[in-house]
Amino acid sequence: xxxxxxxxxxxxxxxxxxxxxxxxxxxxxxxxxxxxxxxxxxxxxxxxxxxxxxxxxxxxxxxxxxxxxxxxxxxxxxxxxxxxxxxxxxxxxxxxxxxxxxxxxxxxxxxxxxxxxxxxxxxxxxxxxxxxxxxxxxxxxxxxxxxxxxxxxxxxxxxxxxxxxxxxxxxxxxxxxxxxxxxxxxxxxxxxxxxxxxxxxxxxxxxxxxxxxxxxxxxxxxxxxxxxxxxxxxxxxxxxxxxxxxxxxxxxxxxxxxxxxxxxxxxxxxxxxxxxxxxxxxxxxxxxxxxxxxxxxxxxxxxxxxxxxxxxxxxxxxxxxxxxxxxxxxxxxxxxxxxxxxxxxxxxxxxxxxxxxxxxxxxxxxxxxxxxxxxxxxxxxxxxxxxxxxxxxxxxxxxxxxxxxxxxxxxxxxxxxxxxxxxxxxxxxxxxxxxxxxxxxxxxxxxxxxxxxxxxxxxxxxxxxxxxxxxxxxxxxxxxxxxxxxxxxxxxxxxxxxxxxxxxxxxxxxxxxxxxxxxxxxxxxxxxxxxxxxxxxxxxxxxxxxxxxxxxxxxxxxxxxxxxxxxxxxxxxxxxxxxxxxxxxxxxxxxxxx
RNA sequence: GGUUCCGUAGUUCAAUUGGAUAGAAUGACAGAUUCCGGUUCUGUUGGUUGGGGGUUCGAGUCCCCCCGGAAUCACCA
Numbered sequence: 001x002x003x004x005x006x007x008x009x010x011x012x013x014x015x016x017x018x019x020x021x022x023x024x025x026x027x028x029x030x031x032x033x034x035x036x037x038x039x040x041x042x043x044x045x046x047x048x049x050x051x052x053x054x055x056x057x058x059x060x061x062x063x064x065x066x067x068x069x070x071x072x073x074x075x076x077x078x079x080x081x082x083x084x085x086x087x088x089x090x091x092x093x094x095x096x097x098x099x100x101x102x103x104x105x106x107x108x109x110x111x112x113x114x115x116x117x118x119x120x121x122x123x124x125x126x127x128x129x130x131x132x133x134x135x136x137x138x139x140x141x142x143x144x145x146x147x148x149x150x151x152x153x154x155x156x157x158x159x160x161x162x163x164x165x166x167x168x169x170x171x172x173x174x175x176x177x178x179x180x181x182x183x184x185x186x187x188x189x190x191x192x193x194x195x196x197x198x199x200x201x202x203x204x205x206x207x208x209x210x211x212x213x214x215x216x217x218x219x220x221x222x223x224x225x226x227x228x229x230x231x232x233x234x235x236x237x238x239x240x241x242x243x244x245x246x247x248x249x250x251x252x253x254x255x256x257x258x259x260x261x262x263x264x265x266x267x268x269x270x271x272x273x274x275x276x277x278x279x280x281x282x283x284x285x286x287x288x289x290x291x292x293x294x295x296x297x298x299x300x301x302x303x304x305x306x307x308x309x310x311x312x313x314x315x316x317x318x319x320x321x322x323x324x325x326x327x328x329x330x331x332x333x334x335x336x337x338x339x340x341x342x343x344x345x346x347x348x349x350x351x352x353x354x355x356x357x358x359x360x361x362x363x364x365x366x367x368x369x370x371x372x373x374x375x376x377x378x379x380x381x382x383x384x385x386x387x388x389x390x391x392x393x394x395x396x397x398x399x400x401x402x403x404x405x406x407x408x409x410x411x412x413x414x415x416x417x418x419x420x421x422x423x424x425x426x427x428x429x430x431x432x433x434x435x436x437x438x439x440x441x442x443x444x445x446x447x448x449x450x451x452x453x454x455x456x457x458x459x460x461x462x463x464x465x466x467x468x469x470x471x472x473x474x475x476x477x478x479x480x481x482x483x484x485x486x487x488x489x490x491x492x493x494x495x496x497x498x499x500x501x502x503x504x505x506x507x508x509x510x511x512x513x514x515x516x517x518x519x520x521x522x523x524x525x526x527x528x529x530x531x532x533x534x535x536x537x538x539x540x541x542x543x544x545x546x547x548x549x550x551x552x553x554x555x556x557x558x559x560x561x562x563x564x565x566x567x568x569x570x571x572x573x574x575x576x577x578x579x580x581x582x583x584x585x586x587x588x589x590x591x592x593x594x
Numbered sequence: 595g596g597u598u599c600c601g602u603a604g605u606u607c608a609a610u611u612g613g614a615u616a617g618a619a620u621g622a623c624a625g626a627u628u629c630c631g632g633u634u635c636u637g638u639u640g641g642u643u644g645g646g647g648g649u650u651c652g653a654g655u656c657c658c659c660c661c662g663g664a665a666u667c668a669c670c671a
Contacts, residue, residue: 032614042613044651054651080651081614124671161671278671305669314597315667322669329671358598359666385600386664452607456600457664464606470619471607519610530611538608538618545618 001094002028004069005039005084009046012064019049030515036076037083038091038515044080054080088506092567095514096499099574108525111152117344118144118154120352121270124161125257126170127195129264129404131387131460132354135449138587139384140352141270142450142533145585150528155344158272159336162254163279168235170194171249172228173201183256189405191260194253204228240326267408269442269587274343276336282327285335288371289320297370308367318363333364341375348378350531355383355455382531385457387449407462411441414466415474419594422468428593439591440474441466443583447473450586451537471541473588476579479544480590482551483576489557490569499570503563509550513571516546520578524585533586540582547575 006026013021027042043058050057055077062075062082071090076083120140123129129137140156148154174197183193205228212222223229238246265271289306292298298308298320306321320331340349351361361381368376389402415437419425425433448465452458468474506514519539527535556572559565580590 027613029610029613032610033617034615040614044613047651079614122671164671166671303669316596319669324669326669328669332671354665355599356665357671360671362598383599456607459606461606464620467620472619522610526611534608535610539610541608541618 001071001086001090002039004071005041005065008065008069009041009061011068012061013046013049016060016064017049017051021046021049030519031083035078035081035083036085038086038511039084041082041084042080043082058082086511088511089502091506091511091514092499092504093501094518095571095574096501098514098518099570107521108150108528110525111147111150111528114152114347115344116147116152116154117157117340117346117349118147118352119157119159119350121158121265121272122161122353123158123261124166125194125254126166126198128189128191128260131389131402131404131407134268134404134407134445135384135387135458136352136354137265137268137270138446138449139382139454139533141268141587142585143350143352143382143531145587146524146528146533146536149524149585152348152528155273155346156271157340158275159278159281159333160275161278163239163277163282163332165232165236166198167250167253168232168239169201169205170198171235171246171253172231173197173204174253175249176204183259189260189263190256190258191264192403192405193260194257201228201232264404264408267405267442269589276339278332278336281335281339282332283335284339285331285333286321286325286327288334288338289331292320292367292371308370310363310366313366315359315363315366318367320367330360330364330367333360334367337364337368337376337379338373341373346375346378348380349375350380350382352382352384355385357381358383382454384454387458387460390459390461402460408441408445410462411445411466412437414462415441415444418466418468424594436591436594439589440477440594443473443477443588443590445473446586446588447476447537447583450533451541453534454532471538473583474594476540476544476583477588477590477594479547480576480579480583481592481594483547483572483579484592486556486572487569487576499563499567504561504567507554509546509553510568510571513546513550513575516543517575517578520582524582527585536582536585540579543575543579543582547572547579 005028006023009026010021010023013019025045027045029040029042031037031040041058041061043054043061046057046061047054050060052060058077058080062077062084065084066072066075071087071093073085073087075085118140120143121133121137123133144154144156174194177200178197183190186193188196205226208226208228209219209222212225213219217225235246239250289298292308293300293306298306300306301323303323304325305319305323307317307319309317311317318330319328320334322328337349340346353361358381361379361383365376365379365381368379419433419437419440425436428436444466448460449458451471465472466474468478520543523535523539527533551572554568556565556568559568583590
């Protein structure tokens, strides 16, 4: 449609003004609702060719197009905007073309041949996942879906911070207090089980400090004298030295954590192609640092610690290895990056990590470049904002975190309550019902988080998210379920037959819906280019709302005219397909009924 | 203080990436509906896009200067 108009404009300018124009000067867009018409041409860029007023130019070109293009019914001019009304039969053609292209949907060729890595999730093995991780996981997974849809070859990776003093703390607490208890003994999910001992350590440590300070020590002295802290350091030392007993316990406790994480990941519907462990990559990182030191890119201070000076890039000095030779966060990330490049030879590598680490990733990329790795240019920190709650900020130190599993559970409970109240599922088995509740609960959670621009800090309100009305996941799911219901009923009606162009006259709601449907592809491409799933979310909401308006105003199954009924059912079916596909890019499942 | 990001209806978010009169949802208000209320439906209200300059046919969007908020600037991860 746009193509032919574009062609018309080039011809018009050629014939009317005897001038050749650049295709880039042609701006065609969908007409806004408030105005009459379907397609709008912005004529301002054409003025240099016409040398006339915007109104006159639009008038000239409009007349020309109406004359040569039979698909165009009429036009109107508002200021410098030429609004073109497409004939209804042309809209029907657009729909038929869209629909026939649907099964083999490919959105864009731009990603073709691109190998793209996405790192997301990145948990620590000393505590369960929380609300912040949920945003991370959902964004990472959705980016994977969107980029894949645009032709990228995408690999999902995860880096597990399974090493360090924090792990040793839970290990020590377990040795001291657990008396051999395991997750299966206690009936606690593995990651929560280990998290429990981490908290026990913190509490015991606090008590110890309080006792010591009450004897007249300062905080610093107390921290140095602390037996618990000394015990953790001792464990870390043993771990690094490869002490068998320590390593065995470490492996055992980590396996409990992973078992727990896997359940949470499964609930969220996310997965990974390859998981990296910091305990493996930190050694490679250390070698890289030492290599850089030999090349003179880094330098050693008197105490033996290794640094890089980035002050010429406004980034100050950064520590790479401690005085005792042990690795820091940056060390292992350098190792992980190099290992990943060796594994995948990626073109792009997205790190889905919260915006509190912007500085870290700036430094990481710069260091890799200084080391001479060309591929560092493909590294990109996908930085997202924090999730706040109505009660205020989340602070893990004060224990004010929303646990991921708890949150999912409350969402499930709420979904069940609300569905039971509506009572539309009474005839289904318990298993089928549970499956639907699950889809609603997760759909509500995912949609609420993904509809927000990732960069922005956001406010998560659990009650609002699961509303069946408004801009929510359940509302879109409800629209989809409604469409499916119509289609099930339609099978018992006589609506077979092809739709041919020219068969029927479309009404406004129908052509509005088609207009929106044809934008889908563009939205997906844009979401991939700007790495922004929220575009897809908000688009889908508009589509669902548009369908409901159409559904509200016109009869589908009760329609007498066979051709019209056939068309409307086909339109509903296609809308359902797009909604499902669109929400699928957000990792949200659509229930067949709800 | 340096760096990065964010400021849009009372609130939570949009705005086809530089297009027309900045839109939804929710809240509030009015009316309808009925088992009081919630629910549901209809309508109304709600904005100097933090402020000020600039760029151009045209700015919420791009540039500069202020104001406000967040993150970060560790031998934590």
